[in-house]
Amino acid sequence: MIVQGLAFYLFAFIAVAAAVMVISARNPVHSVLFLILTFFNAAALFVLMGAEFLAMILIVVYVGAVAVMFLFVVMMLDINFAELRQGFLQYLPIGGLVGLVLLAELLIILGGWTFAPEAAMGGSAPAPAPETVSNTDALGQLIYTHYFYLFQASGLVLLIAMIGAIVLTHRRRPGVRRQNIGDQLRRHPDESVEVRKVETGRGI
């Protein structure tokens, strides 16, 4: 158990330290790289809890896709970070308030879990016993069997968000010449090539 404890504190410490670096690093690209480090350590904590499926999904989705987009945007923008810092003290009270509310909510949820686990379960479907199925299986049963309609609804919300983003950013520029593979393949030598017999010294 000692080794698990040590591993937990190692990952937790790196995660927290990297999270602090995300907001304190001077260079925005470094901030994103530290954010990736935080994700990694969160994934390691998931593995320690035996939730290996969530850990892998966290890496595939957040590190492999979302953070790449962040990095893209941050690299392309020419941000003057000193300017961004100027309003720091002005926004500190609001930021602190939001942080406090989040902390209080987390404490209430975790407290409920610890002191009254049966109350925290509420009306939710019972999770399959971890001894009998792997956690990939357990998640699948919960999402696709018990909460199928909610899952579909959240999928629809995401779909609408995606369509909205495409509609808002899509613009059709006139006069752009695109390669049309269908047209190219439909061309036939008979129509596009003409063979002429040219007499010497005459030209066409």
Add this chain to the structure above:
Amino acid sequence: MIELWDGYVWPTIWIVIKIVLIVGPLLLAVAYLTYAERKVIAAMHLRKGPNVVGPFGLLQPMADGLKLFLKETILPSRANRVVFLIGPMVTFLLSLIAWAVIPFGEGLVLADINVGILYLFAISSLGVYGVIMAGWASNSKYAFLGALRSAAQMVSYEVSMGFVMITVLLCVGSLNVTEIVLAQQGPWGMFGWFWSPLFPMAVIFFISTLAETNRHPFDLPEAEAELVAGFNVEYSAMPFALFYLGEYANMILMAAMTSILFLGGWLPPFDIAPFTWIPGPIWFALKIATCLFVFLWVRATFPRYRYDQLMRLGWKVFLPVSLAAVVIVSGVLIAFDLAPGTS
């Protein structure tokens, strides 16, 4: 004390021994893959290829490695030093750690984890970071353009690779790599491997691996005619060697993934006498070598794709086809009651 030894110290030493046993041959294979690439392409061009260092030029990879080792490591003065050096390390490291879950035979695997295939997918989706970091930290236009191209390309093709993997997983019913191979075992021999029922998916997967490893005909990140050498222009000596090794180790990894998903991993082509005499790891190596040969063959044969054609192929052809395949395969499995785990 004895408890500590049995519980932690000895397993750690044993794991380190296994890691050395995997990484050593892998690096040797990487070295000789560069040699094989030059020889195979030379043969296809009717040239001789490397033939000076050692018999048949067999020591050429060693000479190349030594040369890179002895060169000066140049750090560009305007580069972001830490990120500049982390980039090649990330590339090299990621190409090695993925091998932890690859089974070389039944039970011959370092970590037989439940979500093995997801682990492989996660690692291959991280490969883009080494490239982006290198391109950004070099503080050079060519390197940055190469890195952006490469990142867009790897992200695009990963999506269809993911869907292809899902079609395979639907037929297996498990995320464990060993079980993926065992699910292909059956009376049909090599025609029961997933390449035959899922043939279009196997083709899409192989082409996507070419794009994912930035190989021909998708080697736009280092299109030497337009970008000098892409994201690694500013690198020299050992950091460059790490990129090079990482690229080739990734090729071997992708070939291994293709072999596991579609070519039956370590299984012999037919479960009868002369084939079963040869041990599993050798079959696995032969399948990897076949895939790698196709990698090299493609390089010697095809011209490079233009960038918009590359994106069109990824997003407008492979993505819809593989998405449709997920629906069709799951529909067929449910309709004919073939889905694993139901019977």
